[in-house]
Amino acid sequence: MGNLVRVALAGEGGQGVQAAAEILAEAAYNEGKQAIYIPNFGLEQRGGVSVAFIQVSDRRIGAPKFHKGDVVVALSHRAVERTHQYSGPDTVYVYDTSFQLSPEDLPPEAARVIGIPAVEKAKELSTRVFNIVVMGVVVGLTEMVSYEATRKALEHKLGYKFEKTPELRELNFRALDTGIEMAREALKGGEVIHA
Amino acid sequence: MEKPITGTMKAFMTGNEIVAWAALAAQADIMFGYPITPQNEIMHYWTRLAPKYKREFLQTEDEISAGFTVCGAVQAGRKAFTATAGPGNVLMQEPFGMAEAMRLPIVAVIQQRGGPSSGTVVYSQQEVTLTTYGGNGEGHRIVYSTSTHQEIFDYVIKAFNTAWKYRFPTFVMGDGYQAKMREPLEIYDPEERGLAIEPARPLVGLPGSIGVDREPAHLCNIYSLEEELYEVVLELDRAYQEIAPQVVEYEEKMCDDAEIIVLSHGVVSRAADDAVKTLREKGINAGYFRHITLRPFPAQQLRDAIKKSGARKILVAESSYGQLMRLVRQEIYGETVEICGLLKPGVGIVDHDIFDKVKELL
Amino acid sequence: MSAVQPAMPKSWYAPSKPHKFCPGCGHGIVLKALGEAIDELNIQNQTVFGCDIGCSLLSWNFFAVDSTQTHHGRTTPVMVGMKRANPELICVGYMGDGGGYSIGSQHLVNSAIRNEKVTLILVNNTNYAMTGGQLAPTTLPGQKTETTPYGRDVEKQGYPTRGPEMIATITPDGAYVARATVSKFRQMKTFIKRALQNQMEGNGFSFVECLSTCPTNWRTNPQQTWDFLEDQMESYFAVGEIKSPFGKGEK
Incomplete structure (x- = not known):
């Protein structure tokens, strides 16, 4: 339906999944696409599992939440449990390899399950850009937004920080590239995911 | 006074942010509010924007007070509004009932959350009965239910016009999803689009000297006789039925x-x-x-x-x-x-x- | 109809007289003081009078000033909203002890803390009179009411609320707080007038509690009524100015 791509990003509070989702949605909007970003929000101001739902399409988007995502990313053990419900037979399910998972921890349904070393890779750069690495992974897997638009949205969102600490700009762009690279690696030259 | 919006601007905002912009565009003067999720950001954006355009805000001690202060403000002839959800909507049924009885042109934005009771802070459509027929009256209210961010902007502006034109309490009902999600829309100055802004008219503090130019206003909200109330309710209904065809959408x-x-x-x-x-x-x-x-x-x-x-x-x-x-x-x-x-x-x-x-x- | 009317304040609304309060009720005395104060300050045209539910409601068309009604306990937020929306208005809320100290106490307390520029007049007659004489926050220890037929037991119902003392504690400078009694008319009128002036000058929250009589529900004859007011109430509830931006309080 109009190249609709649905992504759920889940992590621990403080891992920056909401910020990453917001940048992605902003990038899509700036490209003239329809975009809906909805944060899950519960009682806690901090802590707990944080889930962001993003949908991008060329056409008007229907319901703001979805039952099954095209890509679901879980960045902590608890986030894996929390996101089982969003993984269906067509879902590419992504988890971070920094924590131990047994087969029964994984969602019962998925088209493909991919483990990525996002935490590890981010450590090589800076743990501060972990969420941007993950954002790169989503961009690489889905091509829901263009590389250029993502860079622009990143600049727009974090520009005020880059002004103060210019090396952060380069760091964030490298994080984005790292994430995209990881996604390509994971897909092993295969097709990117289009719904 | 500088207009908050000139021309048409593309925007990518949350529903709550849109409510604040729309209220500004509708020339709302004052908001009264009390924190409750998922409507809080309406107050957050309003309190940031309002002083730039000489608009006012008061955070009251509870939702009962937020509703009644709105009732007082509209009697003074100012466009006033509030926003709430769930248990806050329950408490506000008391002032909403008064607005219904006295035909006060209040505007309230309801961002529905789960119920019964405290329910969830997230989402639902369980405030339909409450918002349409809550209180001890006959549901003489106008309730819009929006489905897109564009409509949130359009209908918040429309709600102020409807309230002041027809003098029935007017509600814009959204929900937690609409409140929190971001979606593209266009915001605009209504007058530039040829949408007239309904003027506010006071019910008290009227011009002229009492006993010379005019009689005092004695606004009534409680009646001694059953028959008096009967007439009042029938008149409310007659007025409501008369305007209904123009309002229904x-x-x-x-x-x-x-x-x-x-x-x-x-x-x-x-x-x-x-x-x-x-x-x-x-x-x-x-x-x-x-x-x-x-x-x-x-x-x-x-x-x-x-x-x-x-x-x-x-x-x-x-x-x-x-x-x-x-x-x-x-x-x-x-x-x-x-x-x-x-x-x-x-x-x-x-x-x-x-x-x-x-x-x-x- | 008699062609000769008794003298009444200009701000009273003649068509609603004679008023609807019971014989011996103190409300009429408080409202006379308020009417004379409005006249002397020449604020009839910009005053808005809001009345609560309870016997205070019977004053809804008492004055030839713009007047409005609301629900039990909610006069305070209605007047606060009105004043915030149009600070040119002189907003006067009129309520009983139940409306102010019980069902509307959160509004009273928080408007006082915020130093809202409104004037509230609260009539304390130690019971819920319009509903038939039930326990009020101000009912005296041992006093019989319909819901304390054996007298107020302070172990079960607590002690009476001393409103002005509480308001004086929680308001900042600029607030005016006093307790008057219908047994001292001139003093009561002075307090009410200052409470209006205080709003006009924009100093802060203005609050006057007026001790008043309720022979109907007290089931007292005139002598007993006056004795209860002067001997019982005035000794429990100290009359005088508690807080005033106009200088030393008058006792």
Whole structure:
């Protein structure tokens, strides 16, 4: 339906999944696409599992939440449990390899399950850009937004920080590239995911 | 005074942020509010924007006070509004009832959350009964239910105009999803689009010397005799019925030959719209009917849609356990069409849910 | 109808007289003081009078000033909203002890803390009179009411609310707080007038509690009524100015 791509990003509070989702949605909007970003929000101001739902399409988007995502990313053990419900037979399910998972921890349904070393890779750069690495992974897997638009949205969102600490700009762009690279690696030259 | 918006601007905002911008564009003077999720950001944006345009805000001690301060402010002739949800909406039924009785042009934005009681802070469509018929009155209120961010902007502006034009308390009902999600829309200055802004008129503090130029205003809200109240309520209803045809709004698609009509309001209509399109693509004659106003209810319009389509069934899809369905039943009493429900209290409904249910029903 | 009317304040609304209060009720005395104060300050045209539910309601068309009604306990937020919306208005809320100290106490307390520029006049007659004489926050220890037929037991119902003392504690400078009694008319009128002036000058929250009589529900004859007011009430509830931006309080 109009190249609709649905992504759920889940992590621990403080891992920056909401910020990453917001940048992605902003990038899509700036490209003239329809975009809906909805944060899950519960009682806690901090802590707990944080889930962001993003949908991008060329056409008007229907319901703001979805039952099954095209890509679901879980960045902590608890986030894996929390996101089982969003993984269906067509879902590419992504988890971070920094924590131990047994087969029964994984969602019962998925088209493909991919483990990525996002935490590890981010450590090589800076743990501060972990969420941007993950954002790169989503961009690489889905091509829901263009590389250029993502860079622009990143600049727009974090520009005020880059002004103060210019090396952060380069760091964030490298994080984005790292994430995209990881996604390509994971897909092993295969097709990117289009719904 | 500089206008908050000039021309048309593209925006990518949350629903709550849009409410604040729309209230500014509608020339609202003052907001009274009390924190409750998921409407808080309406206050957050309003308190940041309002001082730039000489508008006011007061955070009151509770929702009862927020509602009554709005009632006081509109009597003084200022455009005032509030926003709330869930248990806050319950508390505000007291001032909303007074606004109904005294025909005060208050505006309230309701961002529905889960119920009963504290429920969830997230989402639902369970405040339909409360917002349309809450209180100890007869539901002489105007209730809009929005489904897109563009509509939030359009209908918040419209709500102020409707309230001040017709002098019935007016509500814009959204929900936690609409409150928190971001979606593209256009914001604009209504007057530049030729939309007249209804002037505010005071009920007290009127010009002129009392006893010389005019009589004092004695606004009444409690009556000694049953017969007095009876007359008042009948007059309220007469006035309400008179304006209802001008206020009522609905959206109808593909009902001419529909075997089944999917009925919804608010954010669920987005899923209903998609589902009906998919059903049509699969050769199933489904129709779409949406209530934009829940009060007054587009009853005749729905009856007409049923009649012309010859539909055998109606599917009411809502994130509540039958609040819209009860309204539908009472409003189209006598129709022989079978009324079925996809009733999911407190959770979202997607197009697949509706698609599957329709397949099951036919 | 008699052609000769008794003298009444200009700000009274003649068509609503004679008023609807019971014989011996103190409300009429408080409202006379308020009417004379409005006249002397020449604010009839910009005053808005808001009355609560309870016997205070019977004053809804008492004055030839713009007047409004609301629900039990909600006069305070209605007047606060009005004043915030249009600070040119002189907003006067009129309520009983139940409306102010019980069902509307959160509004009273928080408006006082915020130093809202409104004037509230609260009539304390130690019971819920319009509903038939039930226990009020101000009912004296041992006093019989319909819901304390054996007398107020402070172990079960607590002690009476001393409103002005509480308001004086929680308001900042600029607030005016006093307790008057219908047994001292001139003093009561002075307090009410200062409470209006205080709003006109924009100093802060203005609050006057007026001790008043309720022979109907007290079931007292005139002598007993006056004795209860002067001997019982005035000794429990100290009369005088508690807080005033106008200098030393008058006792």
